[in-house]
Amino acid sequence: MLTISEFGRRTGLSHKALRLYDVSGLLPPAQVDPANGYRLYDEEQLERARRISVLRQLDMPLTKIAEILAGSDEEALIRLDRWWIAQEATTAARRATLQYLRDRLSRTGTSGLPPRPVLTRDVPATKIATIRTDTDQQTLIGVIVSSTYEIRAHLAAAGAALTGESWVIFHGAVTPEAEAPVEVCMPFDGLVDPAGPIAIRVEPAHREAYCSITMDECAFPRIMLAYDLVYDWARAAGLPEAGPPREVYRPDCQLLPRDQPAVDIALPILERKA
Structure with missing residues (x-):
């Protein structure tokens, strides 16, 4: 058994960090001396501690570290790659x-957005797989990317047919200061069961106004x-909102030229009565 000092020396972790990882359940000691409360660690815990230390160097939150280290090394590698892709997307944003x-x-x-038309279209009832998460502006891109990868992997494993399109539905105002629920969605065809955070539902048919960016x-x-452009157009046309706004990402939008239409900003609207 290793004392907390020896364990810290061999892993590069401070007493403060080790106590934090103990309290959080991320790295509890192998045993605690009942007489004096000293924490004792097993040598087999060295590798886990070193992995935690490396992940913290990447500024990974403790909750995400716990998730990555919860399964096999193969599962940890998949989760790590998804998290890093999300971090790179956040940096790009x-x-x-x-x-x-x-x-x-x-x-x-000068205007920050060149003029473009607002169009309307009918969207049929669509079966979607979704993950709903509370997020703020700083973590939004990471949530979108990681959730999209998780949903796509689940649908592919179930043999579902994907359209390549994905949506992000905003059920509240996401700002730099406040979180709100967002729903990352992927339309599909086939029989798929919900799993973990992934729900399966049908988005009702609706008409929507949209512009492309x-x-x-x-x-x-x-x-x-x-x-603003879509909302102002709907108000000027006298068409009330019929649902939360959304972003519709075209298939392989990241591979499209950066100056070509890739995303639609859409707002469900009520039909104008005759």
Whole structure:
């Protein structure tokens, strides 16, 4: 058995970190001396501790570390890759946000979104697999990417036919300061059971107003100008909202040229009465 000092020396973890990992359940000691409360660790815990240390170097939250280390090494590798892809997507989005601000500061008075039409379309009742999560603006992209990968893997394992399209439905206002529920959805055909956070439901048929934007225009806050465009059009046309707004991502949108339409900003609307 190793004392907390020896265990910390061999893993590079401080006493404070080891106590935190104990309280969180991430790395409890092998035993605690009932007489003096000293924590004692087994040598077999060294590898887990070192993995935790490396993951913390990536600024990974403790809850995500626990999730990654909960299964086999093969499962941990899949979860790690998905998390890292989400982090890179978040970084790319932040870079686009910075560029938007630089553009506005260097070209005062210019529009952040070139003019484009708002169109309408009918969407049939659609079977979707979804993950619903509360998130704020900072973690939104990571949630979208990781949830999309998880849903796609589940549907593929079940042999479902995918359309390639995905949606993000906003059930509240997601801001930098406040969380709100968002629903990442993937339409599919076939028989699929729900599993874990993945639910299966049918999105009712509806009519929606939408405009198309590029991947470069997808970054916050530029994307909010597209939402304003759709909402203003619906109000001017006297068409009340009939559901929460959504982003509709076209198949392989990340592979499209950055200046080509890739995402639709859509708002369900009620039909105008004759």
